[in-house]
Amino acid sequence: MSQVATKSRTRKRSRRAVKSRRPAARKASRGTAGSKQAATAEQRIGQGGRRLSDAFDAVSSMPVLAESRRRLLLACEGGRPPAGEVADAVESDVALTIAVMRAAGDGGEPADGGGVRQAVETLGPAGLRAVGASIESYDPLAAPTAWAERQERFRRHAVGTRHAADRIAELARLTARDELAVAALLHDVGRRVLAELYGDFELDDHDATPDERIRRERRELGIDHALVGAVLVRRWGMSSSIAMAVERHHSPQAQGHAAAIRLADLVVHYTSGEPAPTEALIRAADGIGLDRDRLAPLLYEFPHSSTPRRRASDPCPLSVREVDALRGLAEGKVYKQIAQELSLSVSTIRTHLHNVYRKIGAVDRAQAVLIARDHGWI
Numbered sequence: 001m002s003q004v005a006t007k008s009r010t011r012k013r014s015r016r017a018v019k020s021r022r023p024a025a026r027k028a029s030r031g032t033a034g035s036k037q038a039a040t041a042e043q044r045i046g047q048g049g050r051r052l053s054d055a056f057d058a059v060s061s062m063p064v065l066a067e068s069r070r071r072l073l074l075a076c077e078g079g080r081p082p083a084g085e086v087a088d089a090v091e092s093d094v095a096l097t098i099a100v101m102r103a104a105g106d107g108g109e110p111a112d113g114g115g116v117r118q119a120v121e122t123l124g125p126a127g128l129r130a131v132g133a134s135i136e137s138y139d140p141l142a143a144p145t146a147w148a149e150r151q152e153r154f155r156r157h158a159v160g161t162r163h164a165a166d167r168i169a170e171l172a173r174l175t176a177r178d179e180l181a182v183a184a185l186l187h188d189v190g191r192r193v194l195a196e197l198y199g200d201f202e203l204d205d206h207d208a209t210p211d212e213r214i215r216r217e218r219r220e221l222g223i224d225h226a227l228v229g230a231v232l233v234r235r236w237g238m239s240s241s242i243a244m245a246v247e248r249h250h251s252p253q254a255q256g257h258a259a260a261i262r263l264a265d266l267v268v269h270y271t272s273g274e275p276a277p278t279e280a281l282i283r284a285a286d287g288i289g290l291d292r293d294r295l296a297p298l299l300y301e302f303p304h305s306s307t308p309r310r311r312a313s314d315p316c317p318l319s320v321r322e323v324d325a326l327r328g329l330a331e332g333k334v335y336k337q338i339a340q341e342l343s344l345s346v347s348t349i350r351t352h353l354h355n356v357y358r359k360i361g362a363v364d365r366a367q368a369v370l371i372a373r374d375h376g377w378i
Contacts, residue, residue: 115178
């Protein structure tokens with residue numbers, strides 16, 4: 001037999017071997033938002049049999065980090081704690097975020113814009129204590145295992161991406177940042193599903209970029225973790241915009257929240273010393289209108305920053321120009337400097353700032369800056 005014929009038969013056997021790893025597909029129908037995309041995804045990842053269902057169940061009931069669970073229960077002791085404080089504890093762990101969001105939604109479709117803070121307010125202290133008491137926890141210090149180590153890597157990357165996405169949203173002035181935080185935490189949840197389905201496929205390739213990893217998934221499995229994760233997010237009853245951001249966060253054409261998560265994911269890889277091509281970082285930043293002058297400080301300061309920031313949970317009552325003027329004050333600039341930078345007159349800047357003081361109840365510029373920073377508006 002010729003060498004050409006032998007190579008052809010070898011390639012055919014190889015393709016059959018890869019296909020044999022994929023579960024059989026069947027049709028699926030869903031009545032929630034994004035049902036067409038979800039049904040297509042479920043066909044591609046194989047809805048037949050219990051294998052996929054078991055993988056979804058396993059990821060849906062992942063144990064929570066013991067310290068995160070302890071902090072949640074501690075925050076809920078006595079009275080009604082500040083929602084922001086409890087939300088910080090919840091957002092320190094992917095599994096805890098999933099449990100709280102599902103408990104608040106109770107299988108329904110929450111309104112777009114809902115995040116952990118809204119879920120915390122819906123559940124109240126009693127509901128949150130019930131969630132904390134109902135889920136298992138793991139402690140990588142008390143019981144170090146290979147599984148706990150993998151789970152911790154997954155959790156740390158998710159939390160790092162959430163922090164980066166929040167900073168990016170601040171720079172790009174994105175709205176619905178509570179919702180973005182949930183999508184950022186869940187952006188890689190599909191990888192846990194693939195790990196349940198294919199086991200050794202979860203092995204991390206630290207020499208590969210995020211885009212190379214997802215191309216490998218598509219090539220060898222016929223599906224990728226972003227699409228799988230979006231299917232699961234929809235099953236949990238979370239908003240369609242969260243699912244869409246998870247689904248599209250690896251797309252080079254991503255916009256809005258998906259683009260913010262794509263950039264945040266790349267930033268975390270970059271600052272961890274893992275491959276993250278600068279051209280990919282620049283393209284992702286372009287997707288949300290960030291130029292290189294604003295991208296460079298982000299890479300320089302992350303994951304550390306000179307001043308702690310709290311994400312704005314309350315709607316900002318200020319206009320874009322009013323925020324710009326107030327940010328100038330926060331940077332120590334005088335009216336004339338702010339006016340020059342914004343190409344406005346000094347009298348217009350003065351009017352904007354007087355409106356700021358009136359809207360937020362500040363008596364002077366110092367108090368206005370403090371109030372705005374406390375609420376995360378600047």
